[in-house]
């Protein structure tokens with residue numbers, strides 16, 4: 001089953017709010033994400049060994065994708081790939097179905113470079 005629209009939206013919101021920069025690692029599998037709506041507060045996101053995300057915000061407790069969990073996902077993908085998440089992945093991503101009340105699994109596309117400009121410059125130098 002393809003990545004759901006609400007998961008894509010959550011990844012897009014996470015990227016718009018700083019992506020990995022919004023995430024603080026507490027310990028293995030446990031992260032804090034600063035609240036966007038309530039400055040000074042944060043939400044706690046846990047990731048289990050199966051890669052399922054749970055967040056203690058209202059949406060997360062209801063089993064819906066939230067940007068806090070998506071931001072943690074972005075941070076983990078960027079750390080693992082040494083790349084930068086630029087957008088949610090397309091329909092080809094092996095994402096689990098998003099069922100109400102079930103833990104959420106995200107997917108994202110990564111780019112190896114933050115910008116295409118330096119690459120274009122390097123290519124023209126090499127030509």
Ligand SMILES: [Zn+2]
Pocket residue numbers: 043055056057058059060066067068069
């Ligand atoms: Zn949340």
